[in-house]
Amino acid sequence: MIETRGLTKHFKDVRAVDGIDLTVARGELVALLGPNGAGKSTTLRMLTTLIPPTSGTATVAGFDVVRRQREVRQRIGYIGQGNGAGHSQRGRDELISQGRAYGMGVRQARVRAAELIDSLGLGEVADRKVATLSGGQRRRLDIAMGLIHAPELLFLDEPSTGLDPQNRANLQEHIVRLRAEHDTTIVLTTHYLDEADSMAERVIVVDHGRVIADDSPARLKAEHVGDTVLLGFDSEQETTAAATALPGRAAQPYGKELRIRTQGGPRQVPGMLEDLRSAGLPAASVEVIRPTLDDVFLTLTGRSLREGGANSDRQPATELVEV
Amino acid sequence: MTSLAADTRTVFSRELRPLRYDPFTIIIAMVQPLVFLALFAPLLPGDKSEALRWFVPGIIVMSCLFASSMTGSNLLFEIQTGSHERMLVTPLRRPALLIGRALKEIVPMVAQAVLIVVVCLPFGYRLDVGGALLGLVILAGFSIGMGALSYALALAAKNQEWMFWVVQQTLLFPILLLAGVLLPLDGGPGWLRTLASFNPLRYVVDAERALFTGDIWRSTTVTGLVAAAAVGAFGLFVGVRAMNRST
Structure with a gap:
C-alpha cells in the first residue's frame, strides 16, 4: 500500500x-x-x-x-x-x-x-x-x-x-x-x-x-529493553546476600531492593524465589515491571520521549528501569 | 472523476453556504459602496447624470477590487484551523480552489452593482444591460486573478497574519488610484500616466465605462478583456504555484 x-x-x-x-x-x-x-x-x-x-x-x-x-x-x-x-x-x-x-x-x-x-x-x-x-x-x-x-x-x-x-x-x-x-x-x-x-x-x-x-x-x-524484576528484602544485608545468591543474573542491590533485568520476567520470578528460599533469603515483596515504548525509545536514543513536553499522562517508569 | 467546472462549483458553493445562514454579512458589504457613492458623487462637477455615468462603473470596479483582494483573509483562518489542508488532500483541482473562492467574493459584488444602479436610476443614470453583463464577465476574470493573488499572499503570510494586511493595504490604493477609478487620470502629470499604463485595472475600468453605456464595439472592450484575462491567468499561475510550494 x-x-x-x-x-x-x-x-x-x-x-x-x-x-x-x-x-x-x-x-x-x-x-x-x-x-x-x-x-x-x-x-x-x-x-x-x-x-x-x-x-x-x-x-x-x-x-x-x-x-x-x-x-x-x-x-x-x-x-x-x-x-x-x-x-x-x-x-x-x-x-x-x-x-x-x-x-x-x-x-x-x-x-x-x-x-x-x-x-x-x-x-x-x-x-x-x-x-x-x-x-x-x-x-x-x-x-x-x-x-x-x-x-x-x-x-x-x-x-x-x-x-x-x-x-x-x-x-x-x-x-x-x-x-x-x-x-x-x-x-x-x-x-x-x-x-x-x-x-x-x-x-x-x-x-x-x-x-x-x-x-x-x-x-x-522484549528486544530492546526486557523486564525488570524488583525483589524487596527486610534489610540491606539480605539484599546484598541475595544478589550473590542469584548467580548468572544481572542483579543489582539498591538499598533494600534488588533489581534484576531479564527477558520474560513473570516466568522467571518463581525460579528466583525458589533459589532465594533455598539460600535462606526469602523475598519480602515482588514486582515485575514491564517496559513501555518510552523505555524502548530511551534505550535506542538515550532520551526520553517525555522530555520537553507533556507527552503522556502515564506515570514514567524510566527511572526504575534505567539501571 | 470530476471536471474543473464541477470542482469549482464544489468550492464555490461550499464558500457561499455560510452566507445563506448569515445574510447579514452581505447586507453590510452592500452598504459600503452606497455610502461611498453618497458622499463622493455630490463632489463631482458638472451634470449629475454625466458624472454618474463616469462614476458608477468606477465604484463597481472598486468594490470588486476590495472584495477579491480579501479572498485570502478568509483563507488565513482556514489555514490556521486545518480545513484548507483538508481540502488540499482531496482530488479537487488546484485552480478550482482559487476560482471557487474568488467567485464567491464577487457574488456580493454583483448584488452591490445591481443596488448601486437601482439607487442611481432616479438621478438620471441609464445603463446598457448587455454591455454591463459583458462588463461583469471582464470583472469576474479580473477578480479571479486578484483573488488568486490574494490567496497566494495568504499562503505566504500564513505565519504572520499582519503581513497579509500590510501588503494588501499597501498595494490596494496605488492600484485603485492609478486606474483612474476615483479621479480621472487625464489631467495628471506624464509620469503618473506612464505608471498607470502598466496597471491592468486601468484598462478594465476604461472598458467598464464604455460597456456600461452600451459602447461595446470599441477597442477599450478588447484591451479590457485582455487585461482581465492576463490578470486572471497570471493570478492562477502564481496561486497554483504557491499552493504547490507551500509547506
Whole structure:
C-alpha cells in the first residue's frame, strides 16, 4: 500500500526527513512514534501529497506521490492535526462538499454523510455551526470527513492530541473498529506511547528524520529493553546476600531492593524465589515491571520521549528501569 | 472523476453556504459602496447624470477590487484551523480552489452593482444591460486573478497574519488610484500616466465605462478583456504555484 525509497525532506538546512525506507502492506495498522520534530508529520505530509519530497520516491495506493497526485488523493483519506471542517460551516454541509470533492453525486454524498453522522454519533450536532462543537465532536466530524469516500488507506496525523482521555479512548475505538470492519489500511502518527502501544500492531520509531526501529510493540520491548524484576528484602544485608545468591543474573542491590533485568520476567520470578528460599533469603515483596515504548525509545536514543513536553499522562517508569 | 467546472462549483458553493445562514454579512458589504457613492458623487462637477455615468462603473470596479483582494483573509483562518489542508488532500483541482473562492467574493459584488444602479436610476443614470453583463464577465476574470493573488499572499503570510494586511493595504490604493477609478487620470502629470499604463485595472475600468453605456464595439472592450484575462491567468499561475510550494 505504501512503498518509500530514501524519502527525504529538507527545509533549508534542516533535514526533517532523512532517508526513510518504508513498506506498509494492505490492511496494516501502523503507528509512527517519535518526539515532536522527529519528522513524523513531514513524512505523512509527503505521503499525502501535501508537500513534495526533496529526494527519494514514494508510492502510495499504487501511484507516485509526485507524478500522480490526483490518483493518490482519490484513494487516500487524511485527518490532519487541525480541524478539517470550516468553523463557519455546518458539519453536514461540510461532509456533503467533501463527498462532492471526491466526485460523488449530490444524492450519494447526502446519503453517505447521513450514514457517517449516524455511525459517529454526530446526529445532534451535524446541523450546528462547527465553531459551537466541542473538541471531541469536531474530531469525530474530522474522522467522518476523512472517511466520506471510504478510502482504502487512511492517514491520521496526531489524531488524539488535545483530546481528554475519554474522547481519546472513544476515538481509538472508532479507529480500531474501522480497521476491523472495512480492512482499511491505517497509518497514524502519535507521541502518545499508550496509543501506539494499544492500537498498532506495528510501531515505527522515528527520530531525527530516520527510522530507528520497526516492529510490534511487544517485540520492540522484549528486544530492546526486557523486564525488570524488583525483589524487596527486610534489610540491606539480605539484599546484598541475595544478589550473590542469584548467580548468572544481572542483579543489582539498591538499598533494600534488588533489581534484576531479564527477558520474560513473570516466568522467571518463581525460579528466583525458589533459589532465594533455598539460600535462606526469602523475598519480602515482588514486582515485575514491564517496559513501555518510552523505555524502548530511551534505550535506542538515550532520551526520553517525555522530555520537553507533556507527552503522556502515564506515570514514567524510566527511572526504575534505567539501571 | 470530476471536471474543473464541477470542482469549482464544489468550492464555490461550499464558500457561499455560510452566507445563506448569515445574510447579514452581505447586507453590510452592500452598504459600503452606497455610502461611498453618497458622499463622493455630490463632489463631482458638472451634470449629475454625466458624472454618474463616469462614476458608477468606477465604484463597481472598486468594490470588486476590495472584495477579491480579501479572498485570502478568509483563507488565513482556514489555514490556521486545518480545513484548507483538508481540502488540499482531496482530488479537487488546484485552480478550482482559487476560482471557487474568488467567485464567491464577487457574488456580493454583483448584488452591490445591481443596488448601486437601482439607487442611481432616479438621478438620471441609464445603463446598457448587455454591455454591463459583458462588463461583469471582464470583472469576474479580473477578480479571479486578484483573488488568486490574494490567496497566494495568504499562503505566504500564513505565519504572520499582519503581513497579509500590510501588503494588501499597501498595494490596494496605488492600484485603485492609478486606474483612474476615483479621479480621472487625464489631467495628471506624464509620469503618473506612464505608471498607470502598466496597471491592468486601468484598462478594465476604461472598458467598464464604455460597456456600461452600451459602447461595446470599441477597442477599450478588447484591451479590457485582455487585461482581465492576463490578470486572471497570471493570478492562477502564481496561486497554483504557491499552493504547490507551500509547506
